[in-house]
Amino acid sequence: MKVFLTGGTGFIGQPLAAALLKRGWDVHALVRRPESREAQALARLGATLVQGDVTDRASLVAPMQGAGVVINNAGWYALGIGGKEAEAQMQAINVDGARHVLETALEAGVPRIAHVSSIVAWGDTGKTVRDETYTRQAPPPTPYERTKTAAHALAEALQTQGAPVVMACPGSVHGPGDHTTLGDLIRLYVRGLHPPIAMFADYGRAVVHVDDCAEGIAAVAEKGRLGESYILSGGNATYREIFSIINETPGGMRIRAYLPDFAAKPFCWAAEPVERWLGLPITFSAEMAQGATSCYFFSGAKAERELGIQCRDVRQTLLDTLAEERRRAGKRR
Ligand SMILES: NC(=O)c1ccc[n+]([C@@H]2O[C@H](COP(=O)([O-])OP(=O)(O)OC[C@H]3O[C@@H](n4cnc5c(N)ncnc54)[C@H](OP(=O)(O)O)[C@@H]3O)[C@@H](O)[C@H]2O)c1
Numbered sequence: 310m311k312v313f314l315t316g317g318t319g320f321i322g323q324p325l326a327a328a329l330l331k332r333g334w335d336v337h338a339l340v341r342r343p344e345s346r347e348a349q350a351l352a353r354l355g356a357t358l359v360q361g362d363v364t365d366r367a368s369l370v371a372p373m374q375g376a377g378v379v380i381n382n383a384g385w386y387a388l389g390i391g392g393k394e395a396e397a398q399m400q401a402i403n404v405d406g407a408r409h410v411l412e413t414a415l416e417a418g419v420p421r422i423a424h425v426s427s428i429v430a431w432g433d434t435g436k437t438v439r440d441e442t443y444t445r446q447a448p449p450p451t452p453y454e455r456t457k458t459a460a461h462a463l464a465e466a467l468q469t470q471g472a473p474v475v476m477a478c479p480g481s482v483h484g485p486g487d488h489t490t491l492g493d494l495i496r497l498y499v500r501g502l503h504p505p506i507a508m509f510a511d512y513g514r515a516v517v518h519v520d521d522c523a524e525g526i527a528a529v530a531e532k533g534r535l536g537e538s539y540i541l542s543g544g545n546a547t548y549r550e551i552f553s554i555i556n557e558t559p560g561g562m563r564i565r566a567y568l569p570d571f572a573a574k575p576f577c578w579a580a581e582p583v584e585r586w587l588g589l590p591i592t593f594s595a596e597m598a599q600g601a602t603s604c605y606f607f608s609g610a611k612a613e614r615e616l617g618i619q620c621r622d623v624r625q626t627l628l629d630t631l632a633e634e635r636r637r638a639g640k641r642r
Contacts, residue, residue, distance in 0.1 A: 311335045313373045315363055315384035316425070317356065318347035320486055321479070324523035325382060330355050331352070332527065337372055339383070363406030364410060369413045370606065379414040380530050381407055382425040386453060389581050389594025396452045402457035408463055415472055421532035426478045428515055428540060429454045430461035433603035438545060440608050441478070441538045450599035455470070468536045475533040477526040480515030482628055485633035487519070490601070491551070492630075493592045499635040501561025501603040508573035509598075513547035514605040515540070518629060521620040525609075525614055528616040542609030543620035548601075554627045559635065574598045 312329055317338035329336045336440035340348040343358045352358050361368030363383045373379060378436040385402045407424060414422045432445040433453065449455040461476065468474045480487060497503040506538040517525070525541035533539055546554075552564045566578065591597075612618055621629070 310377040310604065311337060311375055312378040312380060313337050313339070313376040313414075313419075314380045314382060315339045316384060317351050317384070318345065320484075320488055321425070321482055321519055321522055321526070322382050323347065323350065324520050325380070325526050325537040326351050326352055326356050326565075328527040329380075329530075332531065337376070339369070339372060345595075349403055357430050359404065363409055364401045364620045366409040366413060369409060370417070373413055373417045373419065376417070376419050377415070378421045378423065378530050379410065379419045380425070380526065381410040382526065383410070384457070386488070387591075388451060388453060388596040388600060389584075389591035390452060390596070391581075391585065391591075398458050399452050403414045403453075404459045404463070407460040408499050411464060411467055411472075415467070420473055421530065421535065422472070422474045423462070423526065423533070424464040424474060424476050425526060426461040426464065426476045426538065427457045428478050428480050428542070428605050428607045430458045430478065431607070432458070432605075433606055434606045436606065438606045438608050441540055441611055443607075447598050450546050450603065451596040453596075473535045475535050476538040476539045477529040477533070478527070478538055478607075479525070480517045480540065480605070480609070482519050482522045483630050483636065484519030485628065485630060490592055490597055493590065495555065495630060495634055496638070498555055498560040499631060503561055503564070505562040505565045506568060507548065507552050507564045508548040508568045508576070508603040509570070510552075511547055511568040512602055513545060514549075515542035515545050515607040515609070516623045516626055517541050517543050517609070518621050521618070521626075525612055525616070525618050525620065529612070532616060534615070535635055539616065540607045540614040541612055541618075541620065542607050543626055544623045545606040545620045546623040551623070551627060554624050555631065558628065558631045560631075570602060574602070621640060
């Protein structure tokens with residue numbers, strides 16, 4: 310079967326492409342830069358590369374013809390993007406791009422269309438673990454959350470009209486190469502560069518290992534019920550619980566204290582312009598502080614029950630991530 314995949318070169322997309330190829334599917338991966346290292350790695354795995362961009366609807370039409378499944382996994386995840394121009398670009402990729410992919414697939418008569426949404430599309434849960442029936446209680450605090458919420462809503466509207474759309478909603482995805490703030494902190498930790506102090510201890514989120522997430526998206530695309538959404542999660546943890554697992558492993562300084570929110574937030578606000586001025590990746594930002602002072606506690610029970618997937622738990626996800634990042638750090642020395 311032909312599957313048309315967007316976002317195949319990314320953190321989740323690479324293991325996702327591998328999971329689709331393992332099923333014996335003929336993967337046609339939309340890539341912006343076929344010459345990139347990531348695109349070439351996809352080609353070596355056995356995917357057919359098609360050049361295009363989700364913001365350019367015309368580039369999607371021909372490569373989707375004859376597809377049995379379309380998976381829209383492309384997206385721009387970032388916090389601290391800085392400014393209206395970047396926000397407009399995020400809107401163009403995460404919302405308009407999703408609309409282009411889903412509507413083009415519908416027009417092409419594709420029988421199964423899977424959209425990769427996120428648990429952030431439902432927003433802050435407080436301390437209670439929620440499921441796919443939850444409804445948003447507060448406005449999205451960041452452009453990323455706003456755009457993922459808008460894309461989720463447009464996919465849901467198509468589902469309501471009877472379109473053959475199914476959604477995969479991963480929790481916070483971790484694993485080697487993770488580009489979330491926690492991924493940055495884990496890389497600092499294994500190199501002995503993380504200070505013995507952390508932030509936002511009592512907030513947290515649902516966590517899923519990147520390989521389980523990829524397997525889960527493939528399962529949603531293959532056999533998820535059309536019109537439904539499936540949360541992909543191996544469990545929930547607060548940052549205090551996450552750092553206590555990290556502390557069990559070899560690294561640098563153990564994390565022994567947490568900045569209170571009244572100090573952590575100004576720290577993030579002040580760090581952002583400094584990181585930008587120094588040309589560093591934006592790890593701490595006002596947006597990061599806004600997102601990190603919410604809880605996103607969600608259950609992945611529906612996907613496990615209906616699709617037969619099994620995600621490793623938070624502890625194993627973190628231990629596997631730490632071990633692989635430690636191995637990578639050692640190799641670079
Ligand atoms: N990471 C998480 O914790 C998490 C959690 C829940 C949901 N998600 C969702 O999962 C999806 C994948 O996330 P990720 O973490 O793997 O992100 P990522 O590593 O940044 O990968 C993003 C992918 O989207 C592609 N892309 C971006 N803009 C595009 C455009 N205009 N046209 C075509 N392709 C474009 C990128 O291609 P290039 O190689 O050309 O840049 C890349 O393949 C996103 O929709 C994200 O919102 C992620």
